[in-house]
Amino acid sequence: MNSAVTIFEKSQEGQKAYSLPYPEAAFSALLPPVELEREEELPLPQIAEIDIIRHYSTLSRNNLGIDTTFYPLGSCTMKLNPKANDEAASNPGFVKAHPLSDDIQVQGCLRIIYELIEDLSAITGMHGGSLAPAAGAQGEFAGLKIIEAYHRSRGERRPEVLIPDSAHGTNPASAALVGLKTIPIRSGVDGDLDMEMLKEKLSSNTAALMLTNPSTLGLFSKNILQISSLVHDKGGLLYYDGANLNAILNVARPGDMGFDVMHLNLHKTFSTPHGGGGPGSGPVLVKDFLKEFLPLPRVIKEKDGFRRDFTEGQSIGRVASFQGNFGVYLRAYLYIKLLGMKGLRHVAENAVLNANYLKTLLAKEVNVPFQGPCMHEFVIQCDSFLEEGVRALDIAKRLLDYGFYSPTVYFPLIIKECMLVEPTETESKRTLDAFAAAFTRIIEEIREDPDLVKSAPHKMSVKRLDEVQAARQPVLTAL
Ligand SMILES: *Cc1c(COP(=O)(O)O)cnc(C)c1O
Numbered sequence: 001m002n003s004a005v006t007i008f009e010k011s012q013e014g015q016k017a018y019s020l021p022y023p024e025a026a027f028s029a030l031l032p033p034v035e036l037e038r039e040e041e042l043p044l045p046q047i048a049e050i051d052i053i054r055h056y057s058t059l060s061r062n063n064l065g066i067d068t069t070f071y072p073l074g075s076c077t078m079k080l081n082p083k084a085n086d087e088a089a090s091n092p093g094f095v096k097a098h099p100l101s102d103d104i105q106v107q108g109c110l111r112i113i114y115e116l117i118e119d120l121s122a123i124t125g126m127h128g129g130s131l132a133p134a135a136g137a138q139g140e141f142a143g144l145k146i147i148e149a150y151h152r153s154r155g156e157r158r159p160e161v162l163i164p165d166s167a168h169g170t171n172p173a174s175a176a177l178v179g180l181k182t183i184p185i186r187s188g189v190d191g192d193l194d195m196e197m198l199k200e201k202l203s204s205n206t207a208a209l210m211l212t213n214p215s216t217l218g219l220f221s222k223n224i225l226q227i228s229s230l231v232h233d234k235g236g237l238l239y240y241d242g243a244n245l246n247a248i249l250n251v252a253r254p255g256d257m258g259f260d261v262m263h264l265n266l267h268k269t270f271s272t273p274h275g276g277g278g279p280g281s282g283p284v285l286v287k288d289f290l291k292e293f294l295p296l297p298r299v300i301k302e303k304d305g306f307r308r309d310f311t312e313g314q315s316i317g318r319v320a321s322f323q324g325n326f327g328v329y330l331r332a333y334l335y336i337k338l339l340g341m342k343g344l345r346h347v348a349e350n351a352v353l354n355a356n357y358l359k360t361l362l363a364k365e366v367n368v369p370f371q372g373p374c375m376h377e378f379v380i381q382c383d384s385f386l387e388e389g390v391r392a393l394d395i396a397k398r399l400l401d402y403g404f405y406s407p408t409v410y411f412p413l414i415i416k417e418c419m420l421v422e423p424t425e426t427e428s429k430r431t432l433d434a435f436a437a438a439f440t441r442i443i444e445e446i447r448e449d450p451d452l453v454k455s456a457p458h459k460m461s462v463k464r465l466d467e468v469q470a471a472r473q474p475v476l477t478a479l
Helices: 049-061 083-089 103-124 136-153 170-178 195-201 224-233 288-293 326-362 383-388 392-401 429-448 450-454 467-472
Strands: 003-011 014-022 128-130 160-164 181-185 206-211 237-242 261-264 284-286 298-302 305-309 378-381 418-421
Touching: 083 326, 103 128, 103 261, 103 284, 103 298, 103 305, 103 326, 136 170, 136 206, 136 237, 136 261, 136 284, 136 288, 160 170, 170 181, 181 195, 195 224, 206 224, 224 237, 284 288, 326 378, 326 418, 326 429, 383 429, 392 418, 392 429, 392 450, 429 450
Parallel strands: 160 181, 160 206, 206 237, 237 261
Antiparallel strands: 003 014, 128 284, 261 284, 298 305, 378 418
């Protein structure tokens, strides 16, 4: 659709109106004409500023967050996001850039998008991509659409996606959204894919294998090159779930492992605070032969600047409005430029070191299902307290009383009473020691007085919530 959009701009001389041609119009973002402006004051309730401040400050103190406490939530990479990046991303030149501006007016923004795609491609060993998807899950959706479009362009219909049983729930959910059937692949005793089952399930129906490497068990698949040739030999593609990239930044690249399509979670690995549902960004990256299928718009570099291209061609089309979550791109761009490739490698090395250190401390208290070193996160099992009636969830709640956010519980689904612990690279030895000490104390409490742990938390403003209902029917307004 080619419509002209009228922009109203207020200045001291009054109001100016001008028209901007653009493929799409976001009318809700525009100011109303003067004749529609309210004349009388809006009758808002009166409340003193100090009361408002106290209300919100008190609410904020009821939260545990990364700025107040250690937050080892496995798979989610809850690490320090440098405040300098937030500040730079708040620069009015970027914040006030209007999504309907002409390309010529937003050359800086387009350059950031173009260069960030280049940097991310270099870091992952891919050849290009799109930043548009607004979350990892949406990156998966876009990636699978690309895979489907690729097979279709070759006159093939391949209805199945192979997904390990340790995978994040979004993997099968994305496959279902795209209309593909999930074939689960078992993990072996070493946590790696069961190769026999993989060979058995691979066929001319296989569109792709979706793999997280290191996996959500915190283990790097040593068979990856063999897995890659098995899948490719059957004409399937390899999809990389990049949520765990923190573990291998500038150490290993998914592109070199044989992956064809992948997503990243900029809000995990690349410096955007997250939790509570957003904002996020899940760029989808591909090898050369899949570039033509990437979502729109493309950002193209020409002799005299950057340009957005909306030509449909073989593209899967749009997956987000405008350019996606631009503020997240800025933070990622700055993070990469500030750290440099050497700094990114340090991120991975320290994330892995911290995880192995904490694993060694916790292994004195609980079962660790996989022996040997882990990557950036690890699984522990809290099944030895079931006789006392204490479950992983109880320990998680008791950790809150000690001022620590809990690790992820009951994921991956294949490990009984598990916790997935991801300390991240930004924590000190002192913090890891303090967490391990609190954990040890809780194990003692289970022996002395299990009810104390079973009825935790005792120091929080709320007790145990119905988390399923909170997710399904959230109440987002104050009562
Ligand atoms: C977080 C995560 C996802 C989904 O990403 P979102 O950005 O939350 O949509 C997918 N896979 C793994 C392994 C993850 O940790």
